[in-house]
Amino acid sequence: MAMKKLEHVSHECLLTSPEILENVICNICYKDEPVEFACIPCNFDLCKACSDLPPQVSHEFHSEHPLEFCLRKVDQEPTHIICSCCGTMSSGSYYKCNDCEIYLDLSCALLPSIFRSWDAEEKLHYSHAHLLKRCRPGPDARGSCLLCELPLSPSAICYGCLHCYSFVHESCLDFPIEIQHHLVHPAHPLKRLDYTQNCGPGINCAACGNTIDSVPIGCLECRLYLHMRCADSLLRGLMHKSHEHMLFYKAAGAGSVFMHFTSCELCGKGSPITQVDSYYHCLECGWKIHFECLRIPKFVVQKNVHIHPLVCKIFHVEDDEDFLEYCGVCETMVHVGHQAYSCEECVFLCHMECLLRKEVASPMYLKALYSSGKNVAKGTCGEDCETKKLEIGRMEVNDIGHIHVLRPKYKDKQYCEICKDKIYGNPWKCETCEFQAHDYCAELGRQPSRHRLHLNHDLTLLPSYPAGGGDDDDDDDDDDDDDGW
Secondary structure (H helix, E strand, O other): OOOOEEOOOOOOOOEEOOOOOOEEEOOOOOOEEEOOEEEOOOOEEEOHHHHOOOOEEEEOOEEEEEEEEEOOOOOOOOOOEEOOOOOEEEOOOEEEOOOOOOEEEHHHHOOOOOOOOOOOOEEOOOOOOOOEEEEEOOOOOOOEOOOOOOEOOOOOOEEEOOOOOOEEEHHHOOOEEEEOOOOOOOOOOEEEOOHHHHOOOOOEOOOOOOEOOOOOEEEOOOOEEEOHHHHHHOOOOEOOOOOOOOEEEEOOOHHHHHHHOOOOOOOOOOOOOOOOOOEEEEOOOOOEEEOHHHOOOOEEOOOOOOOOOEEEEEOOOOOOOOOOEEOOOOOOEEOOOOEEEEEOOOOOEEOHHHHHOOOOOOOOOHHHHHHHOOOOEEOOOOOOOOEEEEEOOEEEEEEOOEEEEEEEOOOOOEEOOOOOOEEOOOOEEEOOOOOEEOHHHHHHOOOOEEEOOEEEEEEOOOOOOOOOOOOOOOOOOOOOOOOOO
16 A cells, blocks of 8 residues: 655644554644554654644634634643634634634634634733633633632633633622621731732642632731632631630641640640641630540431431542532532541531531621622722722822831932832821832822833732742741731
């Protein structure tokens, strides 16, 4: 049989049919398929379906120009495209109009006809540094929403970043930006902070101690930062006869806490008593108790919750690190590595606190605070500004880790903390620290603005570098990973 040859738009060399048919990864669709054509010197392989791809396609929804085939490149920027037909964000090869911002993934490009295009609306949002576009996460869906922290569905309508593959559910855009969480932080409302608070190496959650990859919820004045899911779980603590206040679970850190900082309030020992690294603590008075000292029942039969006996053990998932499971009582996440009650006869799982409580927590979920309409401020995409006027003669500037309340002071030849130039007139000075600025520098942060050197995105003024963002060697950002509630 004569060797078949093919000139294909995806590769500069002449492709030939291999002597031996075997399954390899196709360089276009990345499926494990038999090789139809290959370039041996370049290690480039095509399956039968991809070898038949046309160099151009045309569709009625964009009849002005043809769309040309583009092979996905490892170093392409942005790393993803949004299909103008189905709205799916894709990292694979695609068809593109060279004159317009029109893209089609391979499956849509080969459709007989396309009459309507996807509405890829663009939006600037406080949750992310880059422009977000309306889309679907697609088959590559992984991770969770930056706001609700729940997993992404491939078909969910979201706003996503083409550069970072980060998403916000469309339905989460109107999440309230402020709630009153009396159990966690009664002194001030907790606010949904913007992406600038999580730049550089990031910040850790004060509840679980893990890095916050999403947008934190917290209090800038007190430097308190929380995962959304942790703020939610802290509504549902454990009431135990040994203590008058509600106790909250920490999955790790018992070894360090009891060896170096304190002793258990029940047994008095200043070291872990077993290999279990979890413990309970009280937010109101700082009590810390060994997990074992609470004598939480190993086995529980509670027919009003579940028909089978339940056993308390650490929830492990061996196959998938991103696997998420939900409590059968409160329907919120049960985290891998946490102690939980599970059924050995079926797939039922629940939090210890949900099973052992005698009274239903009120409120049980943060969403109950959202729907109550009390102490709630709704967020909008324009509310990521860093400066706002409060009243005549008073201005507030959100810096990294501190809120400066500025008033005009009558001094001369001071230096502005924003532009670093001399202040020859009267500076605006913070009431509680040495921060001071020109009046016009403080005003610059009021709204994000577009600069003539960078027209693509809005720029937001920050009085100082975010964590890890500057060239200064100052080590002013001390670790606050203690229990400073």
